[in-house]
Amino acid sequence: MSNVDGLADFLYEVGQLKRTWRTGWSLARMSNRESVADHSFRAAVIAMILAELEGADADRAAAIALIHDLPEARLGDMNHLTRRYLAEEKPFRQVVDDQTDRLTARVRDLIQRRAEQWVSDSSAEADVARDADVIESILHVRESLPGRPDLVARWHTYLSRSIRTASAKKLIDAIAKSDPDDWWPRAVTDE
Numbered sequence: 001m002s003n004v005d006g007l008a009d010f011l012y013e014v015g016q017l018k019r020t021w022r023t024g025w026s027l028a029r030m031s032n033r034e035s036v037a038d039h040s041f042r043a044a045v046i047a048m049i050l051a052e053l054e055g056a057d058a059d060r061a062a063a064i065a066l067i068h069d070l071p072e073a074r075l076g077d078m079n080h081l082t083r084r085y086l087a088e089e090k091p092f093r094q095v096v097d098d099q100t101d102r103l104t105a106r107v108r109d110l111i112q113r114r115a116e117q118w119v120s121d122s123s124a125e126a127d128v129a130r131d132a133d134v135i136e137s138i139l140h141v142r143e144s145l146p147g148r149p150d151l152v153a154r155w156h157t158y159l160s161r162s163i164r165t166a167s168a169k170k171l172i173d174a175i176a177k178s179d180p181d182d183w184w185p186r187a188v189t190d191e
Helices: 003-018 036-054 058-067 089-100 105-120 124-144 149-160 166-176 183-189
Strands: none
Touching: 003 036, 003 089, 036 058, 036 124, 036 166, 058 105, 058 124, 089 105, 105 124, 124 149, 124 166, 149 166
16 A cells, blocks of 8 residues: 555545534533534634734644644544543544554654644644634634523633633633624625
């Protein structure tokens, strides 16, 4: 089997994230489900922007955010309650190693380096990616619970506690004052 065959298999596995539902929202009785891929995409865009604001490497931060949930293609989504009972870091490294073992050395090493930054929390880009992960969840809550300001506030407070960077703190303050439906009327009138 060639390295390209291994890459094709890897990309099919990555596609599993489009069909892997995030489980934490069902605990909150939210009907607006999202896949892990849905979450990771917006988290990567947020990470890229936050990194630029923080003076970090935007491309590296986006890459870390893109792969931060890659192991969930094999493990399923692990919400905060589930993670209380698992030593998450060890299986994360092992899963990424297993997922990438048939890739070319250059591709394998790239993915493993980004995954290691996420796990070891060893860089400004990892800080930004972690903030982006949280901010994406805050946005999802605000979009999913219209008419429930009590639950939105509870989730906002819970999730915001882990924010690290100054830019992310400013952004979550702006998000708290925003309405998820206000962007599009402004976009239409800006024509």
